[in-house]
Amino acid sequence: MKEWTHAEHAAAAAAEIARMADVLRGRDMSVPVLTCPGWDLARLAAHTGGVHRWAVAMVRDLTERRYDRDGMDMGLPADPGGYPAWLGEGAGFLPEALLSRDPQAPMWSWGGERRVGFWSRRMLHETVVHRVDAELALGVPVTIDEHVAADGVEEFLDILPYVRWNPDVAELRGGGETISLQADTGAGWVITLDPDRFHHRRSLQPGTVTVLAATSADLLQVVWGRRSPDDYAIEGDGGLLGWWRGLARI
Known part of the structure; x- marks a missing residue:
């Protein structure tokens, strides 16, 4: 299996964000997302782009505490038709923020690794899974790079013990x-x-x-x-x- 670096996780996350935005562009954002009960594509996009912005704020500040995501102004467009482009912006600012910090720098995370490197990996797989959600909702083929997917399985098993909720x-x-x-x-x-x-x-x-x-x-x-x-x-x-x-x- 491939051994990943922080920079590779950040680059792969950017590619996945762009891909998810492309999947959603021009679609009816009210389509239900059956793999996230109660959600539609608009909420899926808002959640995913919001998580990216939340992570960026914490990484830039090297915060020692969890920021309140619900209390942050994410700059979400008024029209859900603008959500795909808004989501796609993360392909630029997310890797920029991640790569501006040493992956070993200590900061808050909810997983076992309390360092910046946790977030490059987490944002990659957060995006992959929700891109798959969008593709399943739209009935389009799902493909995931084998190296990304293998790391994603292992990440799931790595972080599962820390899911306190x-x-x-x-x-x-x-x-x-x-x-x-x-x-x-x-x-x-x-x-x-x-x-x-x-x-x-x-x-x-x-x-x-x-x-x-x-x-x-x-x-x-x-x-x-x-x-x-x-x-x-x-x-x-x-x-x-x-x-x-x-x-x-x-």
């Missing part, structure tokens, strides 16, 4: 059972449920239950709940997989 995550424990996520492209992870926590590692080994998919892009959509693992081959204890997916939500 979902108390169900604390229940992801067990007696050594394993959940294996495998792609035909050669990427694979095994999640182990210990009595006090879960942990993951890169591995091509099968598990108590194993999901076998063609690509890391498939697995990324599975872990983020954008596709059902039933779309792929499942070997072993399907009940364990269902239990995991019911609790492992960000």
Whole structure:
């Protein structure tokens, strides 16, 4: 698997922002987004562009505390038809802000890494997943670069223990059972449920239950709940997989 740098994450995030803006441009922004219940394309765009601006403000200030995103003026256009262009602006200012700071510089984050580098990776995958949401809502083909998708699966597993707003995550424990996520492209992870926590590692080994998919892009959509693992081959204890997916939500 590719080992990413801060600059590569920032550049990939910019490319994904531009791509999402292109997907949305000229579309009916009232189209429902079924993978984000209760949202339409306008709210999806407003959320994603707002998160970019929130992250930029915190990175520029190297803040030691969380900024109140709801209290920030995001400069959202009055007409939802302008949301795609507004979203696309992030392809310029987001990497500029990220690259203006040392990736090791300490700052607030909600994940395990309290440094700037957390945000370049997080903004990449925040955008990828919501770009997929838009494409699924519009019924257009979903494609994700394999290196981006593999890093996205691993990022999901890295940050999941820190999702304090979902108390169900604390229940992801067990007696050594394993959940294996495998792609035909050669990427694979095994999640182990210990009595006090879960942990993951890169591995091509099968598990108590194993999901076998063609690509890391498939697995990324599975872990983020954008596709059902039933779309792929499942070997072993399907009940364990269902239990995991019911609790492992960000």
